[in-house]
Amino acid sequence: MTASSAAAVGSATIAVSAAGDGLVAIQDVTLQVQQAAGVTLATSPTSVSVQSLAAATLTVVATPFGGAAVPGGAAGSSISITSGLPTGFTAAWGAPSVSASGAVSWTLTLTGSASASAGSSSLALVARVAAKTGAVYTASRDVPVTVTLSVPTLTLQPASTSLAVARGAVVTDVLSLIRNATFNGAVSLTISSLPTGVTASWGVNPVTLTAQGGSSLLTLAASSAAAIGSTTIAVSATGGALTVIQKLALTVTVPPPTLAVSAASSSMTVINPVEASSSTQSSTSQIFTFTGGGSFTGPVSLSVSGLPANLTASWSSNPLTLSASDSSSSTLTLTAKETSQSGLVSTVAPGTYSITVTATGDGLTVVKNIQVEVAGILVTPSLSSITIHRGASGILAVTTTPVGGANGAVKLALSENAILAGVAVQASPASIAAPGSGTTTFTFTVSSTATLRSYQLALSASMLANSNSSTPLLTGSSTSVVTLNIVQ
Numbered sequence: 086m087t088a089s090s091a092a093a094v095g096s097a098t099i100a101v102s103a104a105g106d107g108l109v110a111i112q113d114v115t116l117q118v119q120q121a122a123g124v125t126l127a128t129s130p131t132s133v134s135v136q137s138l139a140a141a142t143l144t145v146v147a148t149p150f151g152g153a154a155v156p157g158g159a160a161g162s163s164i165s166i167t168s169g170l171p172t173g174f175t176a177a178w179g180a181p182s183v184s185a186s187g188a189v190s191w192t193l194t195l196t197g198s199a200s201a202s203a204g205s206s207s208l209a210l211v212a213r214v215a216a217k218t219g220a221v222y223t224a225s226r227d228v229p230v231t232v233t234l235s236v237p238t239l240t241l242q243p244a245s246t247s248l249a250v251a252r253g254a255v256v257t258d259v260l261s262l263i264r265n266a267t268f269n270g271a272v273s274l275t276i277s278s279l280p281t282g283v284t285a286s287w288g289v290n291p292v293t294l295t296a297q298g299g300s301s302l303l304t305l306a307a308s309s310a311a312a313i314g315s316t317t318i319a320v321s322a323t324g325g326a327l328t329v330i331q332k333l334a335l336t337v338t339v340p341p342p343t344l345a346v347s348a349a350s351s352s353m354t355v356i357n358p359v360e361a362s363s364s365t366q367s368s369t370s371q372i373f374t375f376t377g378g379g380s381f382t383g384p385v386s387l388s389v390s391g392l393p394a395n396l397t398a399s400w401s402s403n404p405l406t407l408s409a410s411d412s413s414s415s416t417l418t419l420t421a422k423e424t425s426q427s428g429l430v431s432t433v434a435p436g437t438y439s440i441t442v443t444a445t446g447d448g449l450t451v452v453k454n455i456q457v458e459v460a461g462i463l464v465t466p467s468l469s470s471i472t473i474h475r476g477a478s479g480i481l482a483v484t485t486t487p488v489g490g491a492n493g494a495v496k497l498a499l500s501e502n503a504i505l506a507g508v509a510v511q512a513s514p515a516s517i518a519a520p521g522s523g524t525t526t527f528t529f530t531v532s533s534t535a536t537l538r539s540y541q542l543a544l545s546a547s548m549l550a551n552s553n554s555s556t557p558l559l560t561g562s563s564t565s566v567v568t569l570n571i572v573q
Contacts, residue, residue, distance in 0.1 A: 122151035161215030173201030199266030251340035282311030340379035435461030460489030507535025
């Protein structure tokens with residue numbers, strides 16, 4: 086007997102008869118029609134609709150029948166797409182699994198891309214299922230697939246959603262634009278709800294987007310009179326028939342006070358006085374400028390520290406009246422004084438000093454260091470005291486060293502706290518030729534009737550234009566006195 090592929094499955098009783106020699110014999114026989122082994126293929130869902138930039142999943146199930154049995158893990162079984170994959174889509178199959186009933190399942194993921202286009206296709210699936218007996222059964226299924234273009238999208242992302250700016254300052258934020266593959270066109274940027282006194286500018290506007298998107302730098306500038314407080318501003322991006330809005334929090338604050346000091350020069354030069362008198366003095370001046378910023382207000386008090394002895398400082402204006410965004414100047418005058426006490430003369434020790442100008446106001450203190458060069462003559466005695474007997478003599482060597490650019494002939498002189506009674510003094514040489522470096526020897530000759538006592542001697546030097554001049558260019562003195570003791 087031969088059963089067609091459409092034969093009804095089941096049991097039936099058939100009669101088999103035999104006829105001959107006038108006789109007929111009939112026998113009933115039970116006929117069992119069974120289904121042939123194989124697999125059927127089904128999908129869920131039965132059709133797919135997907136956007137061009139999206140993804141869709143499909144479950145494919147191969148169900149054995151007719152006694153076919155699949156080994157665990159579906160070893161030897163496979164499934165593939167033979168045709169109909171939409172342009173711009175990729176297909177990825179998951180590993181097969183076998184259910185308790187013996188069905189084999191695969192998960193198919195279809196993923197779109199920027200190159201996908203709208204249209205319909207029929208996805209042809211073919212499964213080859215290996216049975217435990219070694220037989221391989223094939224089944225196929227066509228799945229309708231419809232692709233529609235994804236809706237264009239545009240996203241506006243700020244680097245910061247909260248901004249703060251002080252009056253007179255600026256703040257920046259980077260606004261990034263992100264598009265999908267179906268968006269086309271440039272994007273124009275606008276801003277609204279800015280507080281009074283705040284202006285906006287863009288680094289690039291409009292923005293031409295690449296596949297990776299684009300960005301523009303937003304700069305917000307607050308004037309010195311900008312409205313103080315917090316507000317919400319709105320940034321709008323428009324392009325490709327789309328408009329997206331991103332809100333930003335903006336706070337305008339009062340700037341902290343600032344105070345700065347500047348000088349016309351970083352150094353000053355002063356020379357020592359040129360006459361041995363208590364009223365003698367020489368000076369030099371320089372302009373200092375003080376600038377208030379931010380919310381600075383109030384007076385500025387000025388002071389100078391680090392001054393050497395006999396060098397004084399004075400200001401043309403002190404304190405200064407200063408406000409925000411305002412500058413004011415005051416002239417600093419340094420005065421070198423030559424003083425005399427008990428007949429002893431002293432001046433500013435020549436050399437280089439660092440002084441500090443300090444400005445204080447509105448809770449702030451700023452300093453400016455200035456180098457001060459005191460031009461003069463260093464006077465260095467070889468002894469701090471000398472003792473001479475009546476009727477004898479003694480010598481004192483004194484070295485002079487010009488500093489601060491001083492250059493000229495130098496003449497030394499003594500001043501004492503009392504008249505040297507019975508003591509003759511002679512200097513050799515009388516003067517030292519330019520540039521003024523050298524040693525002068527003082528010889529003290531004490532008479533036999535000289536007064537027995539001690540004297541305090543101060544040494545001073547005058548720098549002359551030349552050895553024949555009588556007008557000093559500048560002077561100098563020793564930093565310590567020399568004691569002259571007259572003894573029996």
